[in-house]
Amino acid sequence: MHLVNDRPVRAPLDVDTDEPVPSYAFDPTDPWTQTFQAGLERAGLRGRRVYEVGVGSGANVLFMLRDCAASRVAGSDLDRRLPELARALLSRTAPELADRFRPVHGPVSLLDVHEAVTEAAAADVVVACLPQVPDPFDPLYARFRTAQLKTAAHPGDPGDDHVAHYYPWTAFNDRPFNSIGMGLIEALLTRLKTVAPQAEVVLNLGCRIGKATLVQVLRSYGYRTEELASRIVRQHAGTDISFFVALETAMRGTGYEQDVRCEFYADPEGRTQLSARQARALLDTDPAAPVYHEICVLRGHPQATGGLL
Template sequence: MKMHERRSSDDIADSAAAGPIASDSAGQSFPNPIPSFAFNPLDSWTLAFQRGLLNADFAQKTVYEVGVGTGANVAFLLKECGAAKVYGSDVDSRLSTVAQELVSFRIPEKAHYFIPLHGSISLINSPEASTAACASDAIIACIPQAVDTDDHAVASFMEAHYPLAKSKPESRQADYQAHYYPFEQFRHYQFNRFGLGLNEALLDSIRRQAPQADIIVNLSGRAGKQRLLDMFRSYRYEPTVLHKAIVPQCSKTSIAYYAALETHLEQEGLSLESEFFMDSDGVQPISAREAERLRTTEPSATLYHSLYVMRARPEAIPSGDGN
């Protein structure tokens, strides 16, 4: 994830479409088949994220990617964005090696500027990760924003507010961990109810451990743009939009939780303000309930949602304030 530079929050660019499986947005191939347990680096999320990274000033900067995945963003940062050094870690201990192999394959002349942090590292919860974060100008991330529907509290909530949700959990794919996060583990975070608990935990951790760093994250608009802005500001960051895209909603990713949340908020006199659409231009909005109904009953329907690459710059912390 990444951030830096001031632009209007209305600065919008068109979404890039995913290319053939053999190469990514820069037309570069992979040394081995993409692991089934990794987030697909050819996905529209990755391509949109990289468009946003190009709008950030990373020349001669040190960057740390939380959730390094296959390493596609690391290679992009070093080759296309001019980053001086990139750290990378992942909760899946296998991926730091995968990333290292990809970077060495793509840009062997710059591979030594990538420092993979090995082992299972969630967010920046290890001494090595904390040291890397403190040494970085920016921390970037594209981490899960869908709650694990196997979670008992989530399942009960959906049953109460969206009874049309499937009674049995959908089959887990090999890359399940790259899409969903455990809701209960982040229950104490304010924005967890909007599917932002993992991202909020990252903000909290960075604010405490690396308050000098900018943060650039790839966030869906499924909970509404304003809530994304509010989350950053609650941690004393000033967010700006580096890139906005309208991307396909993955047909395998359940949005039943958002449908239930939409109903629940309406009962409280509030609105989810979700940004789901029937078209790739984002001019035909639909509710979260309608989006989930179409996803589950009309497999041929192509749905979309907004995606924001946001950079958040830390506001100065008043003297004596430890928060």
């Protein structure tokens, strides 16, 4: 369930499917989706083959085929219901484009099945909007959080949109930038270096750890970056941001405070910056408090020289 102007919005889905529809499916009014699509529009997809990791319910599949004139889109998702939902959405909304979408059935984590690898290998562009916040129930994150904040997580009922917001931190602990919430995305970039080194990547990213840091992560994996879209959005009420507070606390006194600086705002123009601790305090006092952060769409152009990692 997404919030727009503080109101929960149920996706206006009108698809013919036997599958249960997750509450977070297809909300074209969501500012994250709108920003992602503004970036996709500028990504030069006309006539190109795209793979979407985490198709959601197909809002972008439809958009990339119909509005961006991509020649073909393939896609998968960790939630096994979603590729089928995407197919149903496309068949109903733009039946003439249905044969240009190849759903890879799953569950598929990143590109962990043969068919996903084959499809990604044939892609010119790989797009994704993946979680950058550790699962509050993850054991390693729970230890980190307790060590830094001296409190256990109280994330409440995760609901069925948990998978759209959080990722299993421990599973990506071998990734250098996992500590700042980029482990899942790094695992994707690592995989792409092997299976689709030619492909551009277009990522819709939360900038709560700082945009400069995001650019650095992509550069480390051998991509030249280009910003395609950006917007300041309301902090999603369903995502626990304690991780960023714990991160800030962990950096204190290390000399690297300026290198990893969490960025939140008290206004939608981004004039008044807040630390994660200040943002969390405001939301603890009033869950409807105005707390914002930037999101951006970064395109990564693969560089022949590869990356540092």
